[in-house]
Amino acid sequence: MTDSRSSESLEARLAAAKARANPEADPRSVAGNAFAQGTRLALELVAGILVGAALGYFLDRWLGSSPFGMIGGFLLGLVAGFMNLMRAVNREAAKVTDAELAALPRVEDDDDEERLF
Secondary structure, three states: OHHHHHHHHHHHHHHHHHHHHOOOOOHHHHHHHHHHHHHHHHHHHHHHHHHHHHHHHHHHHHHOOHHHHHHHHHHHHHHHHHHHHHHHHHHHHHHOOHHHHHHOOOOOOOOOOOOOO
16 A cells, blocks of 8 residues: 555656746747847847957048958958857757657648649
8 A cells, every 4th residue: 555655756756846847938938038049149240340340440530441340340240240240150050859840730831833824
């Protein structure tokens, strides 16, 4: 008799521990986190461009090579911003497991591939 009670107690404690370890995500917090992450990534991209352009501007003022330093700094900032963006996207993509991808709903393609014209 004690064996069945202890196994039930163990199963209940195990279920409680699993529930604490993997709580259900609140849709509002998920949306808030996604918004915060998107805002952060957008600001990082803009900051990279602005810093690059500012460095190019001051390089232009120092060397007297008017638009070329700013254009080069802008392009370098743009590249740096996109590299940061891709790094963050790859980091988030690595968190998603194959099981989670398989659990996503599939939508069949119902578009006709024929051209109307």
